[in-house]
Amino acid sequence: MEYFDIFVIPFTIGVIFLFSILIGKFVYWFIQIPRRDKRLIGKNFFTVKTLKSIWECITECLLHVRIFKTNPRLGFMHMSIAFGWFMMILVGKFQSTAATGMWIEPPHVAIFLKYFVPTESYRFAHLFAAVMDFFLLLVLTGIILAAVKRFRPQAAGMKRPTKHTTFDKVALISLWAIFPLRLLAESFTSGTYDSGSFLTGSLGRLFELFLPVESLYYPAFWGYSIALGIFFCAMPFSRYMHIFGEIGLIFLRNWGLKTENKVEGFANFELHSCSRCGMCIDVCQLSTAAKINDVQSVYFLRDERYNTLSRRVANNCLMCGRCEEVCPVLIKSNRHRLLMRKSPFGTVTPDFSYLQRNEISISSGDVAYFAGCMTHLTSSIKMSMLRIFEKADVHYTFIDEEKGACCGRPIMLSGALNAADDMIAFNKKLIKESGAKLLVTSCPICYKFFNENYKLDIPVMHHTEYINFLVKERKIKLQKTAEKYVYHDPCELGRLSGIYEQPRTVLQKTGILVSVPEEKEDALCCGGSLANTEINYAERGNIVRDVICTLSADEPDCLVTACPLCKKTFNKERIIDVKDIAEVVASQM
Amino acid sequence: MNENSKQIVVVGGGPGGLETASMLARMGFDVEIIEKEDVIGGHLNQYYQLFPNFRDAGELTQELKERAAHPKIKISTGESLLDLTRNDGKFEILTSKRRKINPDAVVMATGFDPFEAERKEEFGYGVYPNVITSIELEKMFREQGKVTTVDGRIPERVGIVHCVGSRDEKVGNFYCSRICCICGVKQAIEIRKHHPETRVTNFYMDMRMSGQYFEELYRQSQERWGVYYVRGRISEAAMTVDGKIRVKAEDTLIAKPVTLSVDLLVLMVGIEASNSTKEFSKRLEIESDYGFFRSRDRHSEDQESPVDGLFLAGTAKGPASIKETLADARATAGKVWEYFQNN
Numbered sequence: 017m018e019y020f021d022i023f024v025i026p027f028t029i030g031v032i033f034l035f036s037i038l039i040g041k042f043v044y045w046f047i048q049i050p051r052r053d054k055r056l057i058g059k060n061f062f063t064v065k066t067l068k069s070i071w072e073c074i075t076e077c078l079l080h081v082r083i084f085k086t087n088p089r090l091g092f093m094h095m096s097i098a099f100g101w102f103m104m105i106l107v108g109k110f111q112s113t114a115a116t117g118m119w120i121e122p123p124h125v126a127i128f129l130k131y132f133v134p135t136e137s138y139r140f141a142h143l144f145a146a147v148m149d150f151f152l153l154l155v156l157t158g159i160i161l162a163a164v165k166r167f168r169p170q171a172a173g174m175k176r177p178t179k180h181t182t183f184d185k186v187a188l189i190s191l192w193a194i195f196p197l198r199l200l201a202e203s204f205t206s207g208t209y210d211s212g213s214f215l216t217g218s219l220g221r222l223f224e225l226f227l228p229v230e231s232l233y234y235p236a237f238w239g240y241s242i243a244l245g246i247f248f249c250a251m252p253f254s255r256y257m258h259i260f261g262e263i264g265l266i267f268l269r270n271w272g273l274k275t276e277n278k279v280e281g282f283a284n285f286e287l288h289s290c291s292r293c294g295m296c297i298d299v300c301q302l303s304t305a306a307k308i309n310d311v312q313s314v315y316f317l318r319d320e321r322y323n324t325l326s327r328r329v330a331n332n333c334l335m336c337g338r339c340e341e342v343c344p345v346l347i348k349s350n351r352h353r354l355l356m357r358k359s360p361f362g363t364v365t366p367d368f369s370y371l372q373r374n375e376i377s378i379s380s381g382d383v384a385y386f387a388g389c390m391t392h393l394t395s396s397i398k399m400s401m402l403r404i405f406e407k408a409d410v411h412y413t414f415i416d417e418e419k420g421a422c423c424g425r426p427i428m429l430s431g432a433l434n435a436a437d438d439m440i441a442f443n444k445k446l447i448k449e450s451g452a453k454l455l456v457t458s459c460p461i462c463y464k465f466f467n468e469n470y471k472l473d474i475p476v477m478h479h480t481e482y483i484n485f486l487v488k489e490r491k492i493k494l495q496k497t498a499e500k501y502v503y504h505d506p507c508e509l510g511r512l513s514g515i516y517e518q519p520r521t522v523l524q525k526t527g528i529l530v531s532v533p534e535e536k537e538d539a540l541c542c543g544g545s546l547a548n549t550e551i552n553y554a555e556r557g558n559i560v561r562d563v564i565c566t567l568s569a570d571e572p573d574c575l576v577t578a579c580p581l582c583k584k585t586f587n588k589e590r591i592i593d594v595k596d597i598a599e600v601v602a603s604q605m
Numbered sequence: 606m607n608e609n610s611k612q613i614v615v616v617g618g619g620p621g622g623l624e625t626a627s628m629l630a631r632m633g634f635d636v637e638i639i640e641k642e643d644v645i646g647g648h649l650n651q652y653y654q655l656f657p658n659f660r661d662a663g664e665l666t667q668e669l670k671e672r673a674a675h676p677k678i679k680i681s682t683g684e685s686l687l688d689l690t691r692n693d694g695k696f697e698i699l700t701s702k703r704r705k706i707n708p709d710a711v712v713m714a715t716g717f718d719p720f721e722a723e724r725k726e727e728f729g730y731g732v733y734p735n736v737i738t739s740i741e742l743e744k745m746f747r748e749q750g751k752v753t754t755v756d757g758r759i760p761e762r763v764g765i766v767h768c769v770g771s772r773d774e775k776v777g778n779f780y781c782s783r784i785c786c787i788c789g790v791k792q793a794i795e796i797r798k799h800h801p802e803t804r805v806t807n808f809y810m811d812m813r814m815s816g817q818y819f820e821e822l823y824r825q826s827q828e829r830w831g832v833y834y835v836r837g838r839i840s841e842a843a844m845t846v847d848g849k850i851r852v853k854a855e856d857t858l859i860a861k862p863v864t865l866s867v868d869l870l871v872l873m874v875g876i877e878a879s880n881s882t883k884e885f886s887k888r889l890e891i892e893s894d895y896g897f898f899r900s901r902d903r904h905s906e907d908q909e910s911p912v913d914g915l916f917l918a919g920t921a922k923g924p925a926s927i928k929e930t931l932a933d934a935r936a937t938a939g940k941v942w943e944y945f946q947n948n
Binding site: 392393394395396398399417418553557584587588590 | 721723724726727729731732733774775776777840841842843844851864
């Protein structure tokens with residue numbers, strides 16, 4: 017047989033194994049996708065979304081632009097390995113066709129071409145050899161960076177490396193071995209045949225001076241093939257599955273799919289797309305302020321994937337969304353976290369049906385005001401809102417003034433996904449009875465839930481938006497003072513609902529708003545999040561104090577926020593004056 | 606030993622500091638009391654009557670002051686401690702009046718501060734005018750001899766909230782302040798005594814009646830004075846249109862949510878380490894939990910701090926009643942005397 021040697025067998029076995037597993041998994045996950053989503057794929061297949069996906073595969077799977085933007089050193093590492101390797105396969109294929117004259121041939125021919133055609137005896141051979149050497153050098157640079165990062169993460173611009181599983185370690189060691197072995201195999205061959213380009217050629221001639229290169233290149237090719245074989249066999253079970261997972265994820269996401277109520281189909285693509293780069297660890301406040309280093313999205317998704325998830329890891333999360341914001345693969349890990357949380361009630365179903373028997377009569381108004389439980393616990397916010405309504409002469413109905421119910425989001429965040437249905441029905445009825453044309457809420461947690469889970473037929477506004485609206489409509493006039501503010505974006509209002517500008521516009525009219533690096537998408541979580549049921553008091557306190565110190569670096573007179581929970585959390589520490597935006601406005605109109 | 610040559614500084618002129626100083630002076634030591642306020646007497650100055658026997662607080666203050674009016678006691682008010690260090694067996698004190706004192710021993714009687722009720726915003730303190738603290742109720746009794754709402758009316762209903770800032774994970778105080786239960790009982794009876802038409806309801810988690818005659822008083826409050834008790838923490842307070850305070854709670858004995866409208870809500874604020882207690886326990890590195898001072902041993906050396914020659918008295922070590930504080934102050938004086946027998 018031409019172009020065959022027994023040493024290619026480990027490689028060939030690896031390739032066959034890898035692709036069988038890969039195709040099996042992909043087909044299985046695809047079957048799991050619900051029919052509705054499959055129709056969505058069909059609808060979007062022949063649209064620009066597919067082209068966009070291809071482009072995103074190039075920029076993300078190969079060039080890793082998103083990592084580059086947040087961390088250039090880490091981005092370069094990922095790019096050099098992914099893009100370099102991809103180009104070696106692509107150019108290698110053309111090279112082997114040029115050398116053998118065949119378009120279709122077993123994959124080992126291109127991979128081990130140097131063994132089969134050791135000299136530059138075909139068209140453009142020197143150019144091919146030089147290009148291949150260049151990409152090999154690029155990959156080797158990446159591998160060196162990766163090794164440095166593992167032992168000195170600071171060098172790659174990271175605070176701590178990810179801890180790995182056994183499969184990951186096997187895959188990692190074989191991956192690190194592949195390219196140095198290829199370099200040796202090709203250099204020894206070049207030394208023997210006096211061929212090769214700037215890298216392999218020069219090294220070959222150097223090795224020739226003191227090494228028996230003729231008898232070394234064959235074992236080196238064996239080593240290269242074995243390393244490839246091991247890597248391919250470990251790959252589907254290791255984090256390197258992301259190389260293929262992410263391709264599927266990009267297409268499905270652009271076609272409009274997302275993780276809904278079960279971990280299947282699309283969710284599996286998400287799970288297998290996490291490369292465990294660890295960028296989520298560095299931004300996680302549980303890590304930076306409370307020294308909890310084993311619950312971050314990277315570990316959570318890993319444990320979810322391998323079915324080793326503990327209750328502690330699932331529940332120990334503020335759900336602030338900072339990790340989703342930096343995730344280069346855009347995995348929505350909060351959704352997974354919710355799905356993986358076991359209901360805190362175990363097998364007991366909470367019963368809120370008594371709510372339906374609550375007889376409440378409600379007045380009518382143009383605006384329905386829902387303060388929310390947390391606002392009732394921070395009465396100065398509630399009183400300020402009532403003053404604002406009166407000043408603006410708004411005809412309003414106070415939905416939860418007396419016998420109100422919770423919006424339902426906290427119980428949902430704790431993992432009891434359907435427990436809130438009775439509360440939703442109860443509140444919906446009251447809002448409908450009020451005949452209001454707009455719902456205003458003071459709590460971002462309620463706001464998000466009303467927006468996403470209530471399906472109301474009237475618009476919902478958080479009071480930051482509503483106050484901004486009243487100011488714009490000249491219903492209230494604000495007096496500017498020399499007070500210096502820092503605004504803290506609440507997670508549920510900012511990152512999770514996208515409201516950044518309205519509070520800032522209002523605050524600029526009442527005083528001097530100082531901007532801080534930790535704002536908008538990069539805002540910190542106050543630490544008081546209801547979503548974390550695992551963290552202890554001391555750990556929470558460390559996070560809260562860390563946030564206050566960070567935000568008050570410029571010594572503002574007042575820390576302004578727009579969430580009763582954030583206010584309450586900050587206020588407990590008595591470090592700085594903390595106000596809700598409604599209080600600031602009510603005192604200056 | 607010659608007591609006359611030894612000089613002792615007592616930091617804090619509340620009941621603990623005064624009683625320690627009085628005892629030390631009678632033992633023959635020269636004592637200086639440094640008090641940051643302009644008057645001595647501490648929180649006792651604000652109180653009306655003392656539990657469990659309704660003794661007039663002013664009378665006790667007067668007695669303590671008279672005892673401290675001793676030729677061997679110098680009282681420096683309106684002066685606070687800036688610095689306290691110990692070198693070669695002598696202390697070095699710097700005061701806010703830039704005075705340097707080098708005493709042979711120091712007694713920290715820096716006491717407590719009541720919990721800042723604003724930190725529990727859900728109870729509406731600082732937001733609704735008819736929400737007051739237990740200390741403000743004491744002052745009300747003392748200054749006007751009656752209980753009134755902010756607009757001068759006698760309240761029809763009063764709610765008393767126990768454990769405000771004590772046994773509360775949400776504000777980080779896991780400990781029991783020990784005196785608020787009995788104080789709530791005492792104040793409830795006082796309200797009923799002054800205004801028999803006023804109904805008083807206590808919201809509590811447990812009624813911890815550990816002191817002598819406390820349990821009897823608790824029983825009396827129900828049987829003789831008709832005070833109501835609801836077992837359950839209140840979750841929130843809100844103001845209604847007619848200016849009343851509506852309280853939401855759960856009656857955990859019948860497992861049902863309850864709401865109650867009251868004209869006045871009294872918060873039984875807990876005991877926290879005072880700012881000076883927090884500052885110096887931290888600076889001297891003899892801090893126990895929550896910023897109180899740590900004694901050498903809880904049982905046998907509770908009046909000595911881990912620093913030689915530095916002694917501790919009263920609530921600077923943790924929550925205590927006035928009775929306990931005075932007893933502790935006398936014990937501290939005894940321990941100071943013992944220290945100078947050996948040094």
